[in-house]
Amino acid sequence: MPDQIPSPAPRSATDLFSDPLDSHPMWFKPSLFLSPDFDSESYIAELRTFVPFDTLRSELQAHLSSLNHELIDLINRDYADFVNLSTKLVDVDSAVLRMRAPLLELRDKIQGFRGAVESSLTSLKNGMSQRAEATAAREVLELLLDTFHVVSKVEKLIKELPSVSSDLSNGDVNSIQKSNALSSHVENGTTNIRETQSMLLERIASEMNRLNFYIAHAQNLPFVQNIEKRIQSASQLLNASLGHCFVDGLEHRDVTAIYNCLRAYSAIDNNGNAEEIFRTIIVAPLIQNVIPRGSSGVVAGASGDELENDYRQIKKHVEKDFKFILEIASAENSGLHVFDFLANSILKEVLEAIQKGKPGAFSPGRPKEFLKNYKSSLDFLAYLEGYCPTRAAVAKFRAAPFYVEFMKQWNVGVYFSLRFQEIAGALDSALTAPSIVLVQNSGSGEEDPKNLTLKQSVILLDSLRSCWNEEVLVLSCSDKFLRLSLQLLSRYSNWLSSGLAAWKKGGAGSNPGCEWALSAAPDDFVYVIHDINCLSKEISGSYLDHVLHVLSSCSAEVLDLVKQSILYCRKSLDDLLPLVRGFSSEVC
Template sequence: MADLQSPGPPRSTADLFGDPVDSHPVWFKQSSFLQPNFDSESYIADRRTFVPFETLRSELHSHLSSLKHELVDLINRDYADFVNLSTKLVDVDAAVVRMRAPLSEIREKILVFCSAVEASLLALQTGLRQRAEASAAREVLELLLDTFHVVSKVEKLIKELPSVPADWSNGDVNFAEKDLDHLSNGFSIQHTENETNIRETQSVLLDRIASEMNRFKFYITHAQNLPFIENMEKRIQNASLLLDASLGHCFVDGLEHRDANVIFNCLRAYAAIDNTRRAEEIFRSTVVAPLIQKIIPHSSSGVVGGGASGDELEEDYKKIKQYIEKDCKFLLEISSTENSGLHVFSFLSNSILIEVLSAIQKGRPWAFSPGRPTEFLKNYKSSLDFLAHLEGYCPSRSAVAKFRAEAVYAEFMKQWNVGVYFSLRFQEIAGALDSALAGASLVPIQTSHSERRNSQDLTLKPSVTLLECLKSCWREDVVVLSCSDKLFRLSLQLLSRYSNWLSSGLAARKAGNAGSNPGSEWAISAVPDDFVYIIHDLNCLVAEICGDFLRHVIGLLSSCSTEVLEPVEQSILQGAKSLKDLIPIVMNSIIEAVVKKSVEDLKQLKGITATYRMTNKPLPVRHSPYVSGVLHPLKAFLDGERANTYLTRDIRDELLHGAAFEITGHYHELVADLVSLAKKTDSSLLRIRQGAQRRGGASSDVSENNVSNTDKICMQLFLDVQEYGRNLSALGVEAAKIPAYRSLRQCVAPTDSQNTIRAGLAYTK
């Protein structure tokens, strides 16, 4: 039988290249089949995500085949033991019966034990639940008993107060209407040490009662909607009313006599029952309100007396500060005692500031009106100073933050409509500049004979108005730090408006039409001397803006960070640069105007052709009269009073050379056209003459000694150009350095002078 089970000859474990025959891919782990939680379906699903199904099936078949071969090998190796196994299994059924009996007995015992455990657990849980219910009922009972004891204790302590006026129960504690020197027992309180002791004892008892009431409120919170508590509601209300009335009277009495111990105990009591608003209202009505009424008298119907002057609110604040220092400081110091727990009170905002706000609204309503910007700003700054004075009574930064977070503080600041104030200032400042720029002509500043104008002063009304508007934005009686961003933007807008006014006017002048740029009529009618004022004012404005104006603005904003100051400085400098960039454009307008006048004289060049055409005039020996007038407009402008007074040497030289270059360029164009036309005319006449001579049979030779009309014209032009060069030199311009002048001389120079001119041109180059 062993032969029948033989698998045949053993297989080689390696193929021709040395790789194992039964080797598997890396992803095929045989150990996975031996894991106790192996699941075939999940295994196949996991492998199919990255292995084709056919490949997986092939590997599984291969693995199955190897397992079968391994099983056969094991059987063949231990075949004798495998055959004897069946012969050793004798009386197996009887052994199974013997083992089943004790196992059944153990099972029954376990079931009985589990039933006993479950019964014990149920009994235990029932006992615990009953115990918890009893404990909760006991807690409620203890809570009710504590509540009853607290109410009884509060009632007893109230009865033990040294003096209880009969009318305290109604809660009225206004000593302006009540006689505070009368007590409910009929005894008159004398101003003696006995009175002080009674008052202090009373405050101590009230502090103790308030602590009990605080404890009572804690019990009520945890025992709501219980019949016992509802039945005690009337007693609770009576106790609360008596406590409130007694505490209010004691607090008023302490304020009247400035008894620090009594006030301290009363404040502790108010803090204990979480009724700080009541203490703040009593202090406001009994101490603050009468004082403010004296300073700012008013009635429920409105203002009492006449109107106020612009600085009356500032005077009112001074008096209020004195009263606070005299009559309120003692309470503020008591409420800010360290580690006293009295920081919950806000007497500064809910007693003082709220009363001041109410008094101003009723007695000084015009103080909040931005319709009068100067008075509004003065009152606004006085109010900010008053708030800073109140913050001085805060003992810490957290107290200052709390004061600023109060609703009364926000309401007080809301009364000052700074946005409307800025709008009015914007219209005032921007409107002034717009009015100055709306003129149809440039208006110089008028000065009296007694005043002597400085060369550093501004000359035109728009320029003066711009500088005044810029300074107005940052004047002390205008600037508001909370609007500093808007004022800074307005300053840049003013610079931009002035810059656009100039550039639009210059563009309209160059185009020769102001229709596309309304408001540019001034530039059309302006003369070169007017542009001198503009250049001078631009230089002065740039110097002022980059100097004193910039330092003043940075000084006002010095409290800001560097991240704010640097962009502000750069923006102002950029605005000044935009003005400085206009100077070359203005200079070009001057040059264009001067060149235009000079070109009018150059048009006389056409007369030279008529002078020498078809005439027998000899070669010219003098320059033409028009040459003297070509540079006359330029010389007259530079020698004028305005140019000498308001233009720097560098600008005058730049204008001189710019105009000289332009005039020479026009001169060259006119001369080149004239010479070209003359040569074409001579060429045509020569062809006509030669044709006539050929038809007449005469000789066609032309004498070389004859001088043509073109030569005469060129000679005249040459003399004119030489004189023009001498005039340029007289003005301080080297004619040889002007390319158009060199081309001009070469164009009209005689033939025998061409070589000399070319050599000179090469030398100058």
Template sequence: MADLIPPPHRSANDLFSDPLDSHPLWFKPNLFLSPNFDSESYISELRTFVPFDTLRSQLHSHLSALNRELIDLINRDYTDFVNLSTKLVDVEAAVVRMRAPLVELREKIEQFRASVEFSLSALQNGLRQRSEAASAREVLELLLDTFHVVSKVEKLIKELPSAPADGSNGTTNLTDNSGLSNGASLPHMENGTNLRETQSMLLERISSEMNRLKFYIAHAQNLPFIQNMDKRIQSASLLLDTSLGHCFVDGLAHHDENAIYNCLRAYAAIDNTTSAEEIFRSTVVSPAIHKVIPHKVSGMDAGSSDDDLENDYKQMKQYIDKDCKFLLEISATENSGLHVFDFLANSILKEVLSAIQKAKPGAFSPGRPTEFLKNYKSSLDFLAYLEGYCPSRSAVAKFRAASVYNEFMKQWNIGVYFSLRLQEIAGALDSSLSAPILTPVQTSSSGRVNNEDLTLKQSVTLLDCLTACWRDDVLVLSCSDKFLRLSLQLLSRYSNWLSSGLAARNTGTGSHPGSEWAVAATPDDLIYIIHDLGYLSTVVTGNFLETILQLLSSCTVDVLDSVKQSILHGGKSLYNLMPKVIGAIVASLVEKSVEDLRQLKGITATYRMTNKPLPVRHSPYVSGLLRPLKVLLDGDRASTFLTMETRTALLTDAVTEITSRYYEQAADLVSLARKTDSSLQKIRQGVQRRAGASSDVSDHNISDTDKICMQLFLDIQEYGRNLSSLGVEAASIPTYLSFWHLVAPSDKQSSISF
């Protein structure tokens, strides 16, 4: 059929191979024609299972096939391709015909744009002129309002003389002293309204107008018209302040609650609370305070004995309840807007501070800590009393944030007070610990110290200092962290004093300052220390800790836990020193016992190269080995002050160490004896061999080593009996077992018997 497309041309080399345009199954050229084709993602996807060289080779092959196909297409339609340029006839004329309407359209658009821009400019100018006119109108209205308000204020001020400021002729139709409840609206001016209340109401009205006038001036203060009216405004403001002050003073003098309420609202309206607070201070508070603390001559001694403030504060409270309470209740009226006043701080507290500074400056001096702390606590109680007049927590916070409150608190230099207490308390302990010897406390009438009390003055001083840190006449709760640190430092100072002393005792030198006591102390003195350490650790972790936690009960749980752990650590540090003290006692006892052990050398001299028979009784020195320990434990101090647990620990450590030293010297003695016997035996055997005698002539003789071992065996039996008399089982001591096996005869090695 003629319409059929001929098959692709194939060369002879392609007859039995794949077509030239064949591709692997993984290579799909159709994907290149996709509008969303992404070469990077395509290559990264193929590279997961196709080697890069294979992929590159296949792409090059596909590019070559495309180039051949393009050439074939050009060659096939070459005639049409060449005739393409010849068919484009009169193209420039067509372009000219199309350009003419486009140019005309552009000109119309430019004309329309110019017209729009002109209209927009005209519109913007009109809006700007309108805005300027509105602004000018606002300024004009503001100036007119300002002028009207100034005129109104002046007119109202002129009406004030019609209401006498002194109020001496006014009727006294006053309400009761309960104040205005819930900020009730001002009473209407009826026939029965007194002149003082009328004047106060008029002043409140003037104040509101003056407040509005201030608002106008704040928005137009740079205008010449306002500047020209400045003298009138200042004059009106001065007259208002004067009249308002007279009316407020008159209201305070007559306790006219309505007049005072209106005056306070007037002061609040013109934002002049300072004047009202100062008038109340000078008119009411100052005379009352001066009755309590009259002014003194400036040359009075600042440290005189009448600097006590406790009675003064009591009288001040009475005067405040009598003369100031009514105003404080008025200013605390709910929803009245009078919360802006702070009469507590700026009137009452300010006057109290000034009076104390002038009349009793010594009350603030920490040089006398006891009086200072008493005045400080009285002052805190007075501040708490003043806070009782605050109607809410926010009012209390405002009172405490006042500058006068902070200035009042700064007068009490708690840092210097604590430094003085620190020197006093820590100095007492340092003075006691610097003594060259241990100082026992005074004995009772029977001549013995009670075992429930401390025995050394150093320990008593420590406990007194710890207790002093938390006494009511010493502690300042705001410095409780410092006093806690001081308590821990006292415990550490005492522990270091003991540790350094015991260390110096071990070295045998007292050159270290403060350690002379340890070198000179006897084992009986160290028993005092053991008792005091146990007593102190019990008190510190018991009653002392409970006292601190009770005083700090208002703190958080985390703070209380930290305090508890620190105190427990301090008490434990004392208790942990007891083994060191016991070790020092044991060392002293061992040194005394070692002196008797020197007699062991006499055993060798007794049986070496002699014909003495086997010993049948123990050596005399054995009874002296445990005598120092027995004397110590049977003494009055050990019987009185050592607990059973401590006594057992001391006994166990002492006998273990003495037995160990005893065994070491005995082992050396036996070892040397055996070496000597071995050498002598070899010499005898050599002599006998030269003489032709039998070598076993002396084998049946008892050697010197056997005699020495027998003597040592008898000695440790006696030593074991002495241990039993002290309540110690000899078999429980490992070195005693080793000693037994070293010197016991072969028939008694298996069992220990005395």
């Protein structure tokens, strides 16, 4: 068959294990000639480094001869097809002319159709642009018309308010029934006028809210600027009327009227005004009766600045006079959760009353009274949080500006500094004494902490207990009081070790506070050993249990760290026992 691939050249009889005759050396690769970036000069230069020039030339000539033979074989194989092709190509030019005419005609038609489509597309785009402009203009016009209608409607509804106000004084229900704006709210002449007015105000507020929405989208238009004075006037009248109605509802405890007024305040996003009215009308007079502002009758000093009794009276007012509006604002699905009367009305007034009536209550200069007032204040805040229906409401209350401001008044850092000086100063004064001071034992138990024999040890234990006394400790500063406790133990241990070191050196270069060891009698070291044993047992026993009980609200990990730190200080105290016993034997 002509398309069959020619077989390779036969081998000689003696060439059984050699390469084929047309094989090439390993260094000669004909496939590289077909590479697009083949460079003959670089190829030859590379091969000449390890192939003799004659060998390379003979190999290239052999490859050229092979290519020529292959080309001849290909021509001979397809020669019949070449001959037939030349005989079939008859009158090619005329065939091309016949085909060109319809193609040119088709091209002209396509170009004409394309032009028509582009023209239609341009026209369509222009039409769509005009339509969009017309739609935008129509929306602006509708917005302006709606704005005008709402302004007119608000003004019309506001005009009904004076008649309602006059009817409030006359008690005439029939005149209200004649009003078209109120006829839907009056049933058989029995509806409360105050409630009816609050309903009308809520309706006006709803319209005003819609008006504010329109103004926000069309505030730069000349039409809106022209009616801006009318809008401001209507807003002022609404706020004034709403304030009067809300005050009237608060004074008469009209739940329905208050609810409607609060919804109106919420609609116009004026929550602060409602909170301020409630504070000034209801909260302020009652709080000022409890804590008079700037009254000369208030006795200055500790008794005059105590807040516990004041908070007790305020709680009664909250339960009796403030609870009703808190329940209205926190009612489920009421939509009034935006109001924060706890922080912005009650707590704000209490804070101002304390600042102006009892400013000394915030002063940490009297630590005992300060701590009592601080704990009473925390209890009062916890009481107010009890009126929060959800955890989210509690978090909102704690994040309120007046809550934060109220907590800032209590400078707990200064209080701790004063307590630190008081507790640490007492122990330091005892440890700097020139000699050991004995105290008289009152019990018979040898290791009872009450039978400590040294005044320094007694003051240490009293100081340690003072750190966790409920009349001293501020739980938020428990980490600082723990550190103070560890410092007290460390100070006592250093006092003992430095005294023993000074005695060993004979007093040369001793630091202040080490004189006790120089003048100590043999019995004094026995007292020291006794106190170390008693303190060690007390610290690892009842004292540690009391500290862990106070911090019981902390996590188990924190409690474990506290326990380890206290036991570590106790161990440092125990490590002094062998040293003290050794000195005791030497002195004896």
